[in-house]
Amino acid sequence: MSTENILVVGASASGLATVEALRRKGYxxxxxVLGDEPHAPYDxxxxxxQVLAGDWEPARAQLRPGDFLAGLDAEFRLGDRAAALHVPTxxxxxxxGHELSADAIxxxxxxxxxxxxxxxxxxxxxxxxxxxxxxxxxxxxxxGSRLVVVGEGVLGSEIAATARRLDLDVTLTGPLAxxxxxxxGPLVSGVLAELHTEHGVRLRLGTGVTGLTGADGRVxxxxxxxxxxxxxxxxxxxxxxxxxxxxxxxxxxxxDNGVVCDSRCRAREGIHAVGDVARWHHEHxxxxxxxxxxxxxxxxxxxxxAGILGDERPYLPVPYFxxxxxxxxxxxxxFLPADAEVDVVExxxxxxxxxxxYRVDGRVxxxLGWNMPKQTRLRRQEVVDALETAPxxxx
Numbered sequence: 001m002s003t004e005n006i007l008v009v010g011a012s013a014s015g016l017a018t019v020e021a022l023r024r025k026g027y028x029x030x031x032x033v034l035g036d037e038p039h040a041p042y043d044x045x046x047x048x049x050q051v052l053a054g055d056w057e058p059a060r061a062q063l064r065p066g067d068f069l070a071g072l073d074a075e076f077r078l079g080d081r082a083a084a085l086h087v088p089t090x091x092x093x094x095x096x097g098h099e100l101s102a103d104a105i106x107x108x109x110x111x112x113x114x115x116x117x118x119x120x121x122x123x124x125x126x127x128x129x130x131x132x133x134x135x136x137x138x139x140x141x142x143x144g145s146r147l148v149v150v151g152e153g154v155l156g157s158e159i160a161a162t163a164r165r166l167d168l169d170v171t172l173t174g175p176l177a178x179x180x181x182x183x184x185g186p187l188v189s190g191v192l193a194e195l196h197t198e199h200g201v202r203l204r205l206g207t208g209v210t211g212l213t214g215a216d217g218r219v220x221x222x223x224x225x226x227x228x229x230x231x232x233x234x235x236x237x238x239x240x241x242x243x244x245x246x247x248x249x250x251x252x253x254x255x256d257n258g259v260v261c262d263s264r265c266r267a268r269e270g271i272h273a274v275g276d277v278a279r280w281h282h283e284h285x286x287x288x289x290x291x292x293x294x295x296x297x298x299x300x301x302x303x304x305x306a307g308i309l310g311d312e313r314p315y316l317p318v319p320y321f322x323x324x325x326x327x328x329x330x331x332x333x334x335f336l337p338a339d340a341e342v343d344v345v346e347x348x349x350x351x352x353x354x355x356x357x358y359r360v361d362g363r364v365x366x367x368l369g370w371n372m373p374k375q376t377r378l379r380r381q382e383v384v385d386a387l388e389t390a391p392x393x394x395x
Contacts, residue, residue, distance in 0.1 A: 002103060003027075003029060003103045003104050003308060003309070004029045004030065004103055005029055005030040005032075005101075005102045005103050005104075006022065006027070006029065006030070006031050006032070006102055006103065006104045006105075006106065006308065007032045007033075007034065007090075007092060007100055007101075007102035007104070007105045007106070008031070008032070008033045008034070008105075008106045008108055009034050009082045009085075009092055009105065009106065009107050009108060009109055010033075010034070010035065010036075010106075010107065010108030010109040010110060010275070010277075011033050011034070011035025011036075011037065011039075011040070011041050011076060011078060012035075012041065012108050012109075012110050012275060012297070013041065013043060013044065013063060013275070013294060013297040013298065014108045014110070014274045014275025014276070014297035014298070014300065014301050015033055015035070015041065015106070015108035015274070015275070015301075016033070016041040016063055016064065017274075017297060017298045017301030017302070018106050018108065018274055018301040018304055018305050019031055019033060019072055019074050020072065020301075021301055021302045021304075021305035021306070022305045022308070022309070023072055023073075025305055025306065025309055026309075027305075027308075027309060030075075031072070031073070031074035031075070032074065032075045032077060032100060032102070033074055033075070033076045033077065034077050034080060034082055034092065034094065034100065035076065035077070035078040035079070035080075036079070036080065036081035036082070036109075037078065037079065037130060037131070037132075038078050038079040039062075039078070039131055040062055040063075040064075040066070040069060040076070040078070041062070041063045041064065041069075042058075042061040042062045042063055042131055043061050043062075043063055043294070044129075044294070045294055046060075046061045047061065047128060047129075047130075047131060047133070047134040048128055048134070048155055048158040048159050048162060049158060049162055049324060051131070051134045051135070051138070052128075052134050052137060052138050052141075052159065052162045052163075053162050053165055053166065054138065054166075058131055058134075058135060061131065077094075077098075077100075080094045080095060080096045080098065081094065081095045081247070082094055082095075082109065082247045083095045083247055084247060084248075084250065084251070085105070085107075085247070085248055085251040085253070085271075086251070087251055087252050087253065087268055087271065089101060090102055090103065090104070090105050090270050090271065092105065103270060104270050104271070104272070104308050105270065105271045105272070106272050106273070106274055106304060106308075107248070107259055107267070107271065107272065107273040107274070107277060107278070108273070108274050108275050108277065108301075109243075109244040109245070109247070109277050110243075110244055110275055110276045110277055111129075111241035111242060111243050111244055111276045111277065111292060112129065112241060112242060112244045113127035113128070113129040113133075113237070113238075113240075113241050114127075114237070114239045114240050114241060114242060115127060115237060116150065116209065116211070116212060116237050116239070117211070118211065118212060119212060119235075119237055121214075121217075122212055122214040122217065122218060122219040123217055123218040123219065124140060124144070124218050124219040124232075124233055124234050124235060125212060125219050125235045125236075125237065126140065126234070126235065126236050126237070127236070127237050127238070128155060128159060128236060128238065129241065137159075137234075137236060140234045141163055141166055141168060141234060142166070144168065144233040144234040145168060145169055145233060146168065146169045146171075146231055146232050146233050146234070147160075147163045147168045147169065147170050147171070147232060147233075147234045147235070147236065148170075148171045148172075148173060148221075148222045148230045148232040148234075148235050148236075149163070149170065149171070149172045149173070149235075149236045149238060150173055150174065150209050150222060150235060150236065150237045150238065150239060151174050151236075151237065151238035151239040151240070152172055152173070152174030152175075152176050152178070152179050152180065152181065152205055153174070153180060153182060153183060153238060153239075153240065154180055154183055154321075154323050155238040156172060156174065156179075156236070156238035157172065157179040157180055157192065157196070157323070157325055158323060158324070158325055159236050159238060160172045160179075160196060160201050161196070161199070161201070161325040161326050164199050164200055164201055164326075168234075169202075170200070170201045170202065171201070171202040171203075171204050171230050171232075172196065172201055172202070172203055172204070172205070173204040173205060173207070173209060173222065173224065173230060174205055174208075174209075174239075175205075175206065175207065175208045176189075176205060176206070177189070177205055177206050178190055178192060178193040178203075178205060179192040179193055179196055179203070179205075180192055180323075182338070183332075183336065184330070184332070184336055184368060185336055185338060185340060185342055185358070187342045187349075187356065188330075188342075188356060188368055188370070191349065191352065191370070192325070192328075193205075195325065195326055195328055195352070196325075196326075199326050204224070204228075204230060207224045207225045207226050208224070208225040209222055209223065209224060209225070210223050210224065210225050211223045212235065213229055218233070219232060219233070219234070219235050220232065220233070222235055241276070241292065243255075243257060243258040243259070243276065243277045243279075243290070244277060245258065245259060245277065253267050253268060253271070254267070256279065256288075257279055257290060258273070258276075258277055258278055258279030258290045259273035259277055259278055259279060260279050260280075260288065261273050261278055261279065261280040261281070262280065262281055263280060263281045263282070263283050263314040263315065264280075264303075264307050264312050264313070264314065264315065265278055265280045265300060265303060265304050265307065265315055266307065272304045272307065272308065273304075274297070274300045274301050274304045275296070275297045275300060275301070276290070276291070276292045276297070278290065278300060280315060282315075282316065282317075283314045283316060284316050284387045284388065285387070291317075291319050293319065293320065293321035294321070295319075295320045295321065296317060296319065296320075299315075299317050300315060300317070303315040316387075318333055318334055318380065318383050318384055318387060319332075319333070319334060319335065320332065320333050327371075328352065328370060328371060329370075329371055329373070330368060330369065330370055331368070331369045331373060331376045331377075332366060332367070332368045332369075333366060333367050333368075333376065333377075333379070333380040333383050334358070334364070334365055334366030334367060334380075334383035334387075335358075335365045335366045336358045336365065336366045336368065337358065337360055337365055339360065340358040340359060340360050340365060340366075341358070341359045341360070342356050342357070342358055342359075343356065343357055343359075344356050344357075345357045345367075345379065346369075346372060346375045346379070347370075347372050347375070352370055352371065353370060353371045353372055354369070354370050354372060355367060355368070355369045355370075355372050355375050355376050355379050356368045356369075356370075357379065357382070363386050364382040364383055364385075364386045365383065365386065366383055367379040367380060367382065367383060
């Protein structure tokens with residue numbers, strides 16, 4: 001298939017990484033990047049940490065300086081959201097009414113934050129997904145005193161840690177027993193609970209949220225399933241995200257927790273998906289996988305760019321993510337199933353400097369390091385070996 005014109009839908013980390021990889025691999029044709037936000041591509045991990053804390057000016061989160069972007073010789077059409085895709089002609093219609101056609105389309109629209117019913121009717125209630133979200137939340141945190149974070153996952157835990165640095169009264173709530181229990185399992189999440197408690201975060205976990213309370217149009221509290229109300233003048237809802245595929249509803253593409261793709265991240269001839277929105281067939285695992293992490297955005301973009309230019313290979317990553325909370329840096333390679341057997345193979349759990357190995361039926365599925373980056377990286381090879389020899393049991 002002749003590829004003289006490529007359209008990337010989504011000016012995200014994965015979208016920009018796709019453009020960069022295409023140029024590095026020698027593609028000289030036309031490139032267009034459609035982005036729904038007015039900002040040039042920026043990095044999301046700092047939004048809950050450095051930008052929210054005020055350590056970074058917003059411009060520092062930009063992924064590339066303006067002169068670098070100009071050197072890519074790509075047209076960036078920002079502030080216009082994709083509204084529909086016509087697959088047979090590979091044409092995207094935008095909310096502003098423009099129609100953009102291309103020989104190849106890369107879908108990089110990411111995810112959107114889940115919201116609580118009625119939250120948009122109350123001032124002081126936030127989600128954190130975009131740069132503007134981070135700046136709006138920071139402004140409210142600086143003016144407020146009591147924050148409740150709804151959601152005990154990675155994002156909620158990071159926001160709670162950052163808000164304590166800003167000297168707010170912080171309560172973290174969610175249905176699970178400890179921070180990041182779903183992501184890292186009971187052993188490590190128990191240590192995270194101790195860390196947050198020591199730094200003054202109130203943990204009100206193990207119960208769901210039934211709603212928000214308000215007065216005069218502003219939030220006043222978070223109501224739990226127990227009937228208890230946690231007082232708040234600022235609330236962050238961090239209950240996960242859903243793939244941004246609404247605009248593809250009538251496209252005919254298979255949509256199921258993302259854009260469903262083959263092992264080459266291809267949804268249809270001439271149409272690929274990359275980053276948080278892509279759900280592709282992982283040949284080593286024998287199942288569909290969708291990853292929401294920064295590393296995957298870059299690695300998958302390189303694979304998609306290669307495939308568009310004729311070097312098609314199955315995309316077979318070992319997942320990797322990290323999180324920084326207080327003085328702890330956690331790094332995770334692979335998968336950490338809830339039913340895994342966990343043992344500490346390096347360092348000391350009590351000293352909060354260790355590497356934990358996760359196994360199911362004797363097979364290594366993942367490793368987690370707490371303030372031991374070098375040792376964790378070396379242990380990653382155990383995960384690689386297990387994936388390459390047979391599908392790892394994951395959930």
